[in-house]
Amino acid sequence: MKLIGSLTSPYVCKVRIVLAEKKLDYQLVTEDVWSPATTITASNPLGKVPCLIMEGGESVFDSRVIVEYLDTLSPVGKLMTGGGRERAEIKTWEALADGIMDAAILARLEATWSGRTDSQRSQAWIDRQMGKIDHSLLALSQGLGDKPYCAGIHMSLADIAVGCALGYLDFRFPQIPWRNHANLHKLFDKLMQRQSFIDCMPRA
Known part of the structure; x- marks a missing residue:
């Protein structure tokens, strides 16, 4: 997986911590979405980070969506226990x-x-x-x-x-x-x- 993000974004920070706690491998690609040269819209039409690129090339965006998805990938360090x-x-x-x-x-x-x-x-x-x-x-x-x-x-x-x-x-x-x-x-x-x-x- 590839995570597109900024080192100063608190939302990216949240996703990176979840990835670390879940012991999931990924590549971090830093992106300045405020730069005229940014290419973030090719992955996220909203022009925001974080954006997770899955192995098949599909994009997942919004930190809440990403972390919920990541929690399903490994039983290690379950972060959302129970239901309802x-x-x-x-x-x-x-x-x-x-x-x-x-x-x-x-x-x-x-x-x-x-x-x-x-x-x-x-x-x-x-x-x-x-x-x-x-x-x-x-x-x-x-x-x-x-x-x-x-x-x-x-x-x-x-x-x-x-x-x-x-x-x-x-x-x-x-x-x-x-x-x-x-x-x-x-x-x-x-x-x-x-x-x-x-x-x-x-x-x-």
Whole structure:
């Protein structure tokens, strides 16, 4: 398999961690989707990463779709156990974590994208996205409580998604004091002891 992605994308980070935890072999091909020379639309018409190219040449895109597919490829490190309500709980955690990443990326683009002048930027839009992040961090902390992991006693896709969201905030928004949520701090420190997280977290 081939994974097309960026080393700074939190969604690509999520997929790479899942690949590592599942012990699946793949080739990483880095791609800058903002470059005029990008060829990403040949694989993903949405022009986004990550994009997984399977052995037969078929493309799978959107990180949520990719990680769910990858979890079926190997019994090693099952990341989505159970079904019905248990599965929905894990996917809801993932959706909330992805929502933090969505808001963070939108805020960053509004503040830094070279396609806009300073007068065209909207602080109100940035503030709206930052508000989403604050509310979501509180929801993560309340949902985690004193549990060792987001969805029970074992690490799951929920924890990987949350770890990627927190890591991205560290990377792009170090001023956000999410470590004031002591339980999120504890969870993140535990995740960062895993080699998959050490290898895949975005860094400056």
